Amino acid sequence: MDREIVKKVAHLARLELSESELNAITNKLTLVLQHFEAISQVNTEGVIPLVTPVDIEYRFREDVVEGDISVDEVMQNAPSRQGNLFKVPPVI
Amino acid sequence: MLDTGTTLSDVIRLIKERVVKVSEVTQFYLERATRLNPSINAFITVNDAVLDQAQKMDDQLPNQEQWEKQPLWGVPLGIKDMFCTKxxxxxxxxxxxxxxxxxYDATVVSRLKQAGALILGKLNQDEFAMGSSTETSYFGQCRNPWHLEYVPGGSSGGSAAAVAASMCPAALGTDTGGSIRQPAHFCGIVGIKPTYGRVSRFGIVAFASSLDQAGPMTKTVEDAARILEVISGLDIKDQTTSSEKVPSWSNNLNPNVRGLRVGVLQEFMDKSSLNIDVARALEEVEAFLRKEGASLVPISLPLVKHGVSVYYLIASSEASSNLARYDGVRYGHRAQFDHFSGVTLERFYSRNRSEGFGAEVKSRIMLGTYCLSAGYYDAYYKKASQVRRLLRDDFLKAFQQCDVILSPVSTTPAFRLGERLHDPLQMYLNDICTVSVNLAGLCGISVPVTLSSQGLPIGVQFIGKPFDEQSLFNCGFALEKAFAFYRRFKNELPRL
Incomplete structure (x- = not known):
């Protein structure tokens, strides 16, 4: 782990890290990844990754609108709004 | 009538027999919550409306038929602040x-409400449930009611502390790698992580979706069973919930362990790596089980030593994906911008996120993003998921030789505030005994047994087969009858 990789990952994660955060995270990730490295010794040849512990039972339902949430209730959490629109910086 | 020894089941009975009014119950817990919160900091938010809601219920006691549909009628509960509450x-x-x-309400919250429960307030936790000590909360650290200089555990530390300090009769927690069981152990209460798929995750702030489960945290096993049977079961809003029948666990409690095959997990029983009081408690439990006619079967699962690594790689990967939704546009923290001119969309997102997330959350997002990024995916996320399958298969194999598995919940009792904050690896390794249960999708219960030489609670863990929560409740019930830890809340903890 070096600072350049950490900077690149921060960009991917959309995080803006200060110099001190960058140092702290570089040290921490180096430390924990060194420890986690031990799993490379486990023989996993041909093993299918387990991404969820249960067999998911796929179920279908009618696509019916059951709206009991008002626009106002949703919009009250908007950090910045104009009427019923979310206000953001110009993106185009 | 109501005191620190009162259990959830007592509250239900007292209301049913008209010994106390719903509003009196709410008043009792509200008074304790308000008075004790400055020292314990278990509540982030108290529900201002709860007393009004309780008073309205005073004159509407249900009839017998309604009781069956509303088994938690009039009971005020504490809810971890991970659950959406409308x-x-x-x-x-x-x-x-x-x-x-x-x-909107999380499915479990709406099921509790339908069962007649009231929401007393929202409980403290580690930020986004990432932590084992409730020290990473934006709202300040929570403290252990048994000793205020010690952590209550985490991430559901507020839930455990609130129940132990009788600020509510019972609480809900979530458990991604031990976040119900470890704080239950640290605070001397019962906590169960149900089988993955048993309880709906709809409306729970997502941390690691293939590991998260909700469960009750209570003073007794019966209390836990009563809540779990209300919140469990198929939910059309969560495709990972199971259609497996939900038994009436509380009616089927059976403390008889004769003939039960209890697997003893050798990897976690190495006395040299266990705190001496934790080791002693386990020995007492083993002796008790043997005396009662259970057979103890030594089992070995060599892969559990990789549990913490596999867990942190997978949980952080899933978290980095789940937490990508927080961009400060439709809800959530937004940074102050003097003006938007020249602010790129990327900088806008990054600033909102960097201000909104705390240090531990940021480092987990970074770890997860790294594990999922091109070039590292195979070595970390994929490898961890392969080991996860091997670990799960080993557990299922072990269950051919035993009915439940006994292990510590954690290698130590509660530790001092701040003690592990600057030693991240130690903080993570602390979770060794609990994480594998989530990785394998099994169920696990933490049951309090005794106090350490310093007066801190110690629990033990039973791990069960998928959907065999009944065996866990029964083992817990047996220990509860023998060790009667819950009595200490009346005799030893009213000093708060």
């Missing part, structure tokens, strides 16, 4: 959601 602020203990008021 109209009641839900923060995940993060600055990111400090002002968030959900427009």
């Amino acid at each position: 109209g009641l602020r839900t923060t995940a203990a993060s600055r990111m959601l400090a002002q968030f008021v959900p427009p």
Whole structure:
């Protein structure tokens, strides 16, 4: 782990890290990844990754609108709004 | 009538027999919550409306038929701040959601309400449930009621502390790698992580979706069973919930362990790596089980030593994906910008996120993003998921030789505030005994047994086969009858 990789990952994660955060995270990730490295010794040849512990039972339902949430209730959490629109910086 | 020894089942009985009014119960817990919170900091938000709601129920006692449909009628509960509660602020203990008021209830919350329960308030936790000590909360650290200089555990530390300090008769927690069981152990209460798929995750702030489960945290096993049977079961809003029948666990409690095959997990029983009081408690439990006619079967699962690594790689990967939704546009923290001119969209997102998330959350997002990024995916996320399958298969194989598995919950009792904050690896390794249960999708219960030489609670863990929560409740019930830890709340903890 070096600072350049950490900077690149921060960009991917959309995080803006200060110099001190960058140092702290570089040290921490180096430390924990060194420890986690031990799993490379486990023989996993041909093993299918387990991404969820249960067999998911796929179920279908009618696509019916059951709206009991008002626009106002949703919009009250908007950090910045104009009427019923979310206000953001110009993106185009 | 109501005191620190009162259990959830007592509250239900007292209301049913008209010994106390619903409003008196609410008043009792509200008074304790308000008085004790400055020292314990278990509540992030108290529900201002709860007393009014309780008073309205005073004159509407249900008839017998309604009781069966509303088994938690009039009971005020504490809810971890990971669960969306309609109209009641839900923060995940993060600055990111400090002002968030959900427009809907999590499925488990609406099931509790339908069962007649009241919401007393929202409980403290580690930020986004990432932590083992409730020290990473944006709303300040929570303290252990048994000793205020010690952590209550985490991430559901507020839930455990609130129940132990009788600030509510029972609480809900979530458990991604031990977040119900470890704080239950640290605070001397019962906590169960149900089988993955048993309880709906709809409306729970997502941390690691293939590991998260909700469960009750209570003073007794019967209390836990009563709540779990209300919140469990198929939910059309969560495709990972199971259609497996939900038994009436509380009616089927059986303390008889004769003939039960209890697997003893050798990897966690190495006395040299266990705190001496934890080792002693386990020996007492083994002796008790043997005396009662259970057979103890030594089992070995060599892969559990990789549990923490596999867990942190997978949980952080899933978290980095789940937490990508927090961009400060439709809800959540937004940074102050003097003006938008020249602010790129990327900088806008990054600034909102960097201000909204705390240090531990940021480092987990970074770890997860790294594990999922091109070039590292195979070595980390994929490898961890392969080891996860091997570990799960080993557990299922072990269950051919035994009915439940006994292990510590953690290698130590509660540790001092701040003791492990600057030693991240130690903090993570602390979770060794609990994480594998989540990785394998099994169920696990933490049951309090005794106090350490320093007066801190010690519990033990039973791990069960998928959907065999009944065996866990029964083992817990047997220990509860023998060790009667719950009595200490009446005799030893009213000093608060």
